[in-house]
Amino acid sequence: MTLHIVNQSPFAGSALRDCLNAFHPGDALLLIEDGVYAAADRQTALPTGATYCLTADARARGVSIPATVESIDEARWVTLCTEHNPVVSWFR
Amino acid sequence: MPRKSILAICRHAPYGNTLAREGLEAVLACAAMDQIPEVLLINDGVFLLLDQDAQQIGEKNLRRNLTALPMFGVETLHLCERSLQERGIDPAQLALPGAELKILKQPGEFISGFDQVLSF
Numbered sequence: 001m002t003l004h005i006v007n008q009s010p011f012a013g014s015a016l017r018d019c020l021n022a023f024h025p026g027d028a029l030l031l032i033e034d035g036v037y038a039a040a041d042r043q044t045a046l047p048t049g050a051t052y053c054l055t056a057d058a059r060a061r062g063v064s065i066p067a068t069v070e071s072i073d074e075a076r077w078v079t080l081c082t083e084h085n086p087v088v089s090w091f092r
Numbered sequence: 093m094p095r096k097s098i099l100a101i102c103r104h105a106p107y108g109n110t111l112a113r114e115g116l117e118a119v120l121a122c123a124a125m126d127q128i129p130e131v132l133l134i135n136d137g138v139f140l141l142l143d144q145d146a147q148q149i150g151e152k153n154l155r156r157n158l159t160a161l162p163m164f165g166v167e168t169l170h171l172c173e174r175s176l177q178e179r180g181i182d183p184a185q186l187a188l189p190g191a192e193l194k195i196l197k198q199p200g201e202f203i204s205g206f207d208q209v210l211s212f
Contacts, residue, residue: 002200002203018135021134021175022134023200024203027200027204086099086206086207087209088101088203092109
C-alpha cells in the first residue's frame with residue numbers, strides 16, 4: 001500500500017487535500033515539515049490509525065500532536081518507506 | 093531484474109507555475125529512455141486537457157506537449173473523475189488524438205499498483 005508524504009501546510013495549499021482525495025484504505029499518511037500543521041487543522045479529518053508525523057518538525061513548530069496521530073523519528077520514517085510501496089510525495 | 097512500473101502524477105494547472113511543464117518533460121524523458129510511464133491527471137492537472145491559446149500570455153501551448161505523448165508510446169491518459177466533476181469539466185467534451193482517456197473513480201487504488209511514482 002502507498003505511503004503518502006505531505007510537506008505543505010493545509011492552510012497554504014492543496015497538497016493535503018489532493019493527497020486525501022487519492023487516499024486508499026490501507027494507505028499511510030506521513031506529515032513532515034509544514035505538513036505537521038495539519039495536526040492543528042480542525043476542518044480536515046486525518047485518516048485514523050494511519051497518520052504519522054515527524055516529531056522533530058512538530059516540536060520545532062510548536063505543534064501539539066493529537067493522540068490519533070503517531071509521532072515518529074527519522075528511523076521509523078525509513079521503516080515506513082520499506083513497509084510501503086509506492087511512496088508518493090505531495091510537495092507544493 | 094524485472095522492469096519497474098512508473099506512474100507520473102500531474103496535479104498542477106498549466107502556466108501558473110512550472111510543474112505542469114516539468115511533469116510532461118519528465119514523462120517524455122522516461123519514454124525516450126524506454127521506460128514508458130503511465131500518466132494520471134488529477135486535481136488541477138485535468139486542466140491540461142482543455143483547449144488552450146497560450147500565445148495570449150506569451151507561453152507555449154502545453155496541451156500540444158500532451159498530444160506528443162502517444163508518439164512516445166504513452167497511449168493512455170488516466171483522469172480522475174472527481175477532479176473533473178469538481179471543476180465542471182464534462183469528460184465527453186475531452187479528446188486527445190491518438191490517446192485513450194480513461195476515467196478513474198478510485199485514483200488511490202490505481203496509484204497503489206505502481207512500483208515508482210513521480211509527482212508533479
